[in-house]
Amino acid sequence: MQNTPSAGASAAAREVEAARQRQRRNRWLGEETRWGYIFLLPVLAYLAVFVVFPVVYAFYLSFHEWNMLSPTMKFVGLDNYQQLFQDQTFILSLVNTAIFTVGVIGSIVVLSLALALALDTKLKGINFFRGVYYTPAVTSVIVIAAVWTWIYEPNFGILNNLARMVGLPQLRWLSDTSMALPSVIITAVWRNVGYFGVIFLAGLQGIDTIYYEAAKVDGANAWERFRHVTIPLLMPTTFYVVVMGIISSFQVFGLIYAMTGGGPVNATSVIVYYLYKQAFVYFRMGYASATAYVLFAIIFALTLIQFRLLGRRIET
Amino acid sequence: MIKLGRLLPKALLLLVLLVGAAVTLLPYVWMVSSSLKTEAEVFTAGISFIPAHPTLDAYSKALERTQVARYLFNSMFVSTGETLLVCTTSVLAGYSFARLRFPGRDLIFLIVLGTMMIPTQVTMIPSFIIIKWLGWIDTYQGLIVPRAVMAFGIFLMRQFFMTIPYELEEAGRIDGCNRPRLLFQIMLPLTGPALATLAIFSFTNAWNEFFWPLIVTTSEDVKTIQVALATMRGGEVVEWTTLMATVTMSALPTLVVYLLLQRYFTKGIIMSGIKG
Known part of the structure; x- marks a missing residue:
């Protein structure tokens, strides 16, 4: 502004430069927008067809009665x-799902954490062990269900054979109404301990060693260090394990389908198994959609509650 | 790090780990050993993990009586197709979310992440109706297309693309590359490890998938191995040797892939575990 003679010229030059920059930015913005959406096209189409539409349509269906065959559906409101x-079967399925979830997650948190602590040592061959423990997580639940059904087989399965040899009572693992659900829980725990163990291990290794050193300087023994350093600092991992565990346990299906078929007499019927039968055996699409939404609501509510309960503790 | 080694003697720790490993592996050993036994040996009291007269009879029986080979092929085909689609859509979307700036991007990304919260059971019935309407029931495309996008895959690729330095792309841009060339010729070759992790993760997922194939397939020609296995024990009398032979054959592909590429599996789960 001070050297007036050149002010006009420099202002013009500045304007030209700004215009050029704007033009360049616009062109890049345009180019990025165009390609951004082109690259997203498959995902957007997929989301529209297989997520957004289904979520809305399932909600709509849940207020109707429809068997998929008849051309019209009947509006039934909240029926x-x-x-x-x-x-009663739904209530029982709900209770069974809750028992299954609590049984599996409770055991998993304790066993997986113990496993992670054991694996978090500088022992020779520790990678071998980690590999072994993780194997069930990559095996399909149907394979696991078949093998465990054979293990639980009342006459020639391993468990009853073992019981016979040591003189313990032989249980009817999967065919007894009071034993069937615990048996499935055992199988589910066996499958998931290694998976969550590896997650806990990652959490443990993410804790900075200075905290342990500081605790040691303060004279804390191993147990105190575990109690006051490991447990609190591992909270985010524990939170993740519990949330993910609950979400997946509430959706248990394959194990139930292949091991017990929900039986004996609905003793192992769970929500998703109930939903499957309503939708794809009885073709009650509206009713099954309502079941799906109740499941959705339960999972959502449980996740929210945990975020409020545990989420707060994580911050401290 | 807590020194459990000091808490317990190392030997005790090793013993616990060994017992745990045995409990983990025993069902697999039992599966393979049963498949190698004769039908008579299976039905004798006592536990023996080593077959007295090892035989492959159960395998030939399984291959003869059921279409195991066909089921395995179906699973292989469907899993490969799903993996290719998931990798393609994840790379495209991941790059778009990580490297391009455009209106609506963050909202769409949030929606993609949000879909992970929706239980598949909610979308399953309408998806089934769509597939039926398309005439895709009992077809490969009916199995593959509804699994073409994986939110976790998009997230994984986005995180990976964000770590690649911008200079590489700048250089390409100065050389006059357009976007597809930037993505496919400059960026894609750098995604190797992330893409391998995603491919393995998605393949195992697809191979082990059960609910969707169960409701979409009706004929033996399209059934995947999981569906075939789960519905195989329809009759009262179970031929355990034949069943265990079938089970072993269906477990083998994922186990072999796992043995060969173990590090990718744990990498994938740690990434999903910490950031998911």
């Missing part, structure tokens, strides 16, 4: 939801 909570 499906009402019926659901009056159905």
Whole structure:
């Protein structure tokens, strides 16, 4: 502004430069926008067809009665939801799912953490052990169900053979109404300990050693260090394990389908198994959609509650 | 790090780990050993892990009586197709979210992450109706297409693309590369490890998938091995040797892939575990 003679010229030059920059930015913005959306096209199409539409349509269906074959569906309002909570089998499935979840997650948190602590040592061959423990996580649940059904076989399976040899009572693992659910829980725990163990291990190794050193300087013994350093600092991992564990346990299906078929007499019927039968055996699409939404609501509520309960503790 | 080694003697720790490993591996040993036994040996009291008269009879029986070979082929075909699609869509979307700036990007990304919260059971019934409407029930495309996008895969690729320095792309841009060439010729070759992790993760997922194939397939020609296995024990009398032979054959592909590429598996799970 001070050297007036050149002010006009430099202002013009600045303007030209700014315009050029704007033009360049616009061109890049345009180019990025164009390719951004082109690259996203498959995902957007997929989301529209297989996520957004289904979520809306399932909600719509849940207020209707429809068997998939008839050309029209009947609006029934909240009837499906009402019926659901009056159905003893559904209530039982809900309770079974809760028992399964608590049984599996409770055991997993303790066993997986113990496993992670054991694996977090500088022992020779520790990678071998980690590899072994993780194997069930990459095996399909159907394979696991078949092998465990054979293990549980009442006459010639390993467990009853073993029981016979040491003189313990032989259990009817999968065919006894009070034993079937615990048996499936055992199998589920066997499958998931290694998976969550590896997650806990990653969490443990993410804790900075200075905390342990500081605790040691303060004279804390091994147990105190575990109690006051490991446990609190591992909270985010524990939180993740519990949330993911609950979400996947609430959706247990393959193990149930292949091991017990929900039986004996609905003793192992779980929500998703109940939903499967309503939708794809009885073709009650509206009713099954209502079941799906109740499942959605439960999972959502449980996740929120945990975020409020545990989430707060993580910050401290 | 807590020194458990000081808490317990090392030998005790090793013993515990060994017992745990035995419990983990025993069902696999039992599976293979049963498949190699004669039908008579299976039905004798007592536990023996080593077959008295090892035989492959159960395998030939399984291959003869059921279409195991066909089921395995179906699973292989469907899993490969799904993996290719998942990798393609994840690379495209991941790059777009990581490297391009455009209106609506963050909202769309949030929606993609949000879909991970929705239980598959909610979308399953309408998806089934769509597939039926398309006439895709009992077809490969009916199995593959509804699994073409994986939110976790998009997330994984996005995180990976964000770590690649911008200079590489700048250089390409100065040389006059357009976007597809930037992505496919400059960026894609750098994604090797992340893409391998995703491919393995998605293949195992697809191979082990059960619910969707169960409802979409009706004929033996399209059934995947998981569906075939789960519905095989329909009758009262179970031929355990034949069943265990089938089970072994269906477990083998993932186990072999796992043995060969173990590090990618744990990498994938740690990435999903910490950031998911």
